[in-house]
Amino acid sequence: MTAVIPVAKPVSQMQLAPGSAVTIPDVSWSEFEAILEELGHKRRARVAYSQGTLEIMVPLPEHEKPKELISDFVKALLRFQGKRYEPFGSTTFKKEGIAGVEPDACFYITNYQRMIGRRRLEPDDPPPDLAIQSDVTSKTKLDAYAAIGVPELWVYDSGTLKIYVLRDGIYLVSDDSPLFEDIPIKQIIPTFVERAWQVGNLQALEEFEMAIASK
Template identity: 60%
Template sequence: MVTVPVAKPISQMHLAPGSVVSISGLSWEEFECLLEELGTRRAARIAYSNGTLEIMVPLPEHERPTELISDLVKQLLSATGQDYEPFGSTTFKREGIAGVEPDACFYIQHAPQMRGRRRLQPGDPPPDLAIEYVHYVTDITSVMTLAAYEAIAVPELWVYANGNLTFYILHDGHYVESEYSPTFPELPVKQMILEAVAQVWTVGTPAALQAFQMALRAWLQKSDRSEV
């Protein structure tokens, strides 16, 4: 019996929602070719680090928390008077080493520099804040994702998984967990966001956003009074 290998383009593979495909031993050139083959109009997200590629297809219920957290971050940035430019799930790369697509990301300190950009250019900085939603938990995925973000040097990464929100801050080239977000140091951001995400499933998105706005306003007023 002779075994004949069958090659099939990644773009022709049907990946069910919630599935993960891992490909090791992939050169940077092969990674670039796969990205071109996959195109930009796709549900799948990718993470590449040091020769290993993961293709992840989110579950349908993945989208609602992702969109909600992105909307909440916009409210937080506006309420605290910070400039920003959202860059969605843009593909960020470090040539020859890593590539990653956040579920959402924001330029904050670098917002003026990136305003008006239709596509990334060589020398552009990484986003100041990236958000990653994990709908499953495996050590491989966790290590892969963090390694890719570390290589690209995203200063602040939020990972939402299993009803919990973790803040990672880049320190000497590696991520360390933090109890607070440096972007919003005076606010209990984790508590507020987790409450809003939980509410969206029971009261709906508009009501959850309204409750978040009220809580945010109350905290900011409290902070102003404490400074007087």
């Protein structure tokens, strides 16, 4: 009988094509931390960890274009409303021993002053006020975001935007954004994301800014 010998290789040696994702079960928190360290900060792959399962994915242009554009839309909305903010991009947010996520984009608004100049997150730092995910390669881990305590989460998928609002530790689907109550976010964001595929990001952003200024 031939013995089966397990082979272990560093995660950093995995060759993942754009648009692919791999799920690894039974990953301990210490292993997750070690994998993050191994992968480093300058990488294309994104990771999500929840309830002992680690997902590693490499985004496609179909994923990157909407998330960049929606991030620009949020900045325009915040400027329009006179709100200050600090963008934290795809920073890794962690809840010790429970969850770890890297949003496509995120923003500190209520706590923006506290986060000015922050080069690394501190253990007592609050979660961002808004996180954005573009679901193409994989699906957003709502339980991970809930564990970290992100108050508002936007998930864009196939021309539809879902707004999740955290209430008592559970995400509820909302028709409106608490951050932008007077703007029909669910309708206007997908409209101009799709518009960008036709006319380009810059023109779509310019048209978006004109649309919100007229409301």
